[in-house]
Amino acid sequence: MLKVAAITNHELASTNYWDQLEQIAASDVDFIVLREKNLTEEEYTDYAKRALRLCSIHQKTCVLQHFGKAAIRLHIPRFQCSLPYLETHSSLLYYMTTLGVSVHTVEEAIKAEQLGATYLMASHVFPTACKPSDPPIGVDTVEAICKAVKIPVYALGGVTPKTISQLQDVPIKGVALMSGLMTCPDVPEYLKELRA
Numbered sequence: 573m574l575k576v577a578a579i580t581n582h583e584l585a586s587t588n589y590w591d592q593l594e595q596i597a598a599s600d601v602d603f604i605v606l607r608e609k610n611l612t613e614e615e616y617t618d619y620a621k622r623a624l625r626l627c628s629i630h631q632k633t634c635v636l637q638h639f640g641k642a643a644i645r646l647h648i649p650r651f652q653c654s655l656p657y658l659e660t661h662s663s664l665l666y667y668m669t670t671l672g673v674s675v676h677t678v679e680e681a682i683k684a685e686q687l688g689a690t691y692l693m694a695s696h697v698f699p700t701a702c703k704p705s706d707p708p709i710g711v712d713t714v715e716a717i718c719k720a721v722k723i724p725v726y727a728l729g730g731v732t733p734k735t736i737s738q739l740q741d742v743p744i745k746g747v748a749l750m751s752g753l754m755t756c757p758d759v760p761e762y763l764k765e766l767r768a
Contacts, residue, residue: 575602575746576763577693577726580623582608584754590622595759597626602746603633605652605672617642624648635672640664655680658687674728676709681717681725689723693748696729697739702751711738718743733765 578601582589597604606623608616616639624646627634635650636643643651644667651664652672658664664671665688673684674693681692694714696706708730718725724745731739731747739747749766756762 574744574767575726576600576766577602577728577746577748578604578753579607579728579748579750580604581750581754582619583610584751586755587757590626592754592759593623594626594630596753597630597632599759599763601632601753601763603635605635605637605748607637607750609638613639613642617646620646620648635670643667652693655684655687658684658689662687672726675717677713678716678720681721685721685723691724691726691745692717692721693726693728694744695727695748697727698730698732698735700730700751702729711742714739714744715742733762733768736766 578596580593585592604627606620608619611619620636620642624634635652636648637652640651640661649668650670651668654674658673671689672691672693673689674695675681675684684692694717696708697711697714698708714727726746726748727739727744728748731749732752736747752762753759
């Protein structure tokens with residue numbers, strides 16, 4: 573069974589962000605990545621405290637992103653970042669037991685694994701409204717990334733109940749969803765469609 577990671581983005585929430593996040597945390601997603609890169613570090617820390625409480629109530633793993641200092645200060649050993657961020661903040665490795673890295677090519681994937689990533693987010697796979705001007709990397713690149721590394725790979729970007737079947741023969745560990753989960757009125761129903 574494919575794992576499902578939820579990526580948050582408060583700017584996309586069509587209803588109350590915290591209500592939507594609670595619905596996601598209460599669903600059968602496998603973990604939540606608190607993305608929120610458009611906040612200040614102080615705002616992000618406040619969001620993280622609240623999200624971590626929500627995740628704790630629903631026994632869901634929460635991975636922090638983009639703000640390494642906040643993760644370290646909050647003693648959260650789970651972090652996700654870009655490859656350039658990891659290259660310039662290698663001391664993160666001392667604090668993290670889980671380290672996800674966003675990659676777009678096979679070369680980046682190999683480098684991220686060498687630098688200590690424990691999983692990869694390969695993106696963006698399909699055309700997505702979040703990055704309309706960037707061409708997607710496509711299913712073939714995701715497959716090549718999976719074959720080039722030994723760590724788990726998640727497919728991110730444009731993954732929906734309509735597109736997920738294109739990934740069925742690719743050896744990914746799971747998929748990551750942002751827009752779909754942040755905007756759908758019924759998270760369990762959306763996930764049921766996705767897993768079907």
